[in-house]
Amino acid sequence: MKTITVQKLKDTFQLEVLAGASHMDREVTRPRTHRPGLEFVGYFDFFPMNRVQVLGRKEINYLLTLTVEERKLHIGNVVKYHPPCFIVTSGQQEIPYLILFCEQEGIPLLRTAETTTEFIAKLDSYLIKALAPEISIHGVCVNVSGIGILLRGKSGIGKSETAHTLIRRGHRFVADDIVVLKKLGPATLLGTHNETTREFLALRSVGLINVVRQYGRRAFQDETRIVLDIELAPWQENSLNNELEVEPQFTEYLGVKIPHIEVQLQPGRDVAGLIEAAANNWYLKQLGYSAVDEFMKRIEDEMQS
Template structure:
């Protein structure tokens, strides 16, 4: 399981460490931050003690208005739970009291280098932590983005996944990962596909070797990550195995509890596999909009059926 430390967080967001440098290797367990409010007035029934605590202008202004003794009590009630760290987004003016509490309890206190909009900072921070701490797995395949839709190409080694991805790049689509695809579960419905850093931007083609797609075709040929919407299995051609049904029965593949729609495309010399993948992506998108070509076609035949039955 991946880990995330306070030091990594400080580095990512260029945070200034006020106190607690010896605790920067503390691991963050929860992928979302918390902005204390009710806790300052004594309600701790649902206080998420393992989350990073954010203090913005609203919280700091409230604390400044309290008397010395009341402020000491309010902050003391929170720091005794030993959250991983505090991040202040409202500047360092008048933070002596908070600094002292963090020193006494050995809790890291960090500061944005300049005052920022707290809600915006929380959104960026939480998005980063969710990705870094998300459950993940690796699969053999290729991940591409076609028409803005994330596709996971699966199939046996040597079947032609990378070559198909290369053709798609030539049509203006983007590579995300080749050979090793890292899948991250961001939520119960969201599966993110990305690379493992080592293979970033590389595409391995048999008979050619490694290509750096950004160097070869420009930045437009690569995308760092994409939400996986559809899995396409590339398989060898089997005579009489395909049919011409108006609409295929839906099937799914389960990745960490997330069911991804899955379909098969058989390979044969002369078949435009890249074109079929584009068609699959477009068809998936239309279905999300509530449109079914099969239903539309059958609706056009209904008047003829009605006449023949009279």
């Protein structure tokens, strides 16, 4: 199971530490935050105690309406479950009682000046990506006209050279050699680099190049949603037919099925152009358009006339 520490959250979001500074190594394992409003009024049936607990103005204002004894009871009932940490939003100041409880129980209490809604949106997005199941595969990742594509094939087949051609045509590079795939949801697969190889593309006979330095910031992006899996393969005689529509095939990564296309290589074939065509064709299908259906309708109309 992937985890991140409270210290990592503190550094990433520049949070102020109010209590529990010696316990910043506590681990966060769940990808979403929680606002313990119901728990403060005594309802614990579905309390996600392993999540980061965010306290906005509603929660703090409610606690301020209680007597000192009631406040101790209600806060104590939540703190005893030892969540990873508490984060107070909107720079709220009237929380000395929270500081005392968290210090006693060794739970980090942090504060941000951001509003509750804005902060939760940022933190949830960060946690989903940071804690997502992931695998690393050999390949190249590019974004063609907004379409995330995973290029695979045997070493030396021409994946990096194809990516370079696509970059020259105005598309964006994401990762070379090692592509990290993260599962963000049942049908969402994110492709990114492993930080070490960020912006670098290895070209045989040329060597290592920095895509951003050579082609500018617009030639690179950190991540993209993978929607097509394209495998570059050696040419096989008589294996490709000029069919109207190719039978759908899929490749599965982390339980997510991605449409798969095989592109066979031969001198003179515009591989980058075929990838552009595949990306555009996928996009049109998402809009409900089928070139085959339109073609068959034209034939039908012609026969009827």
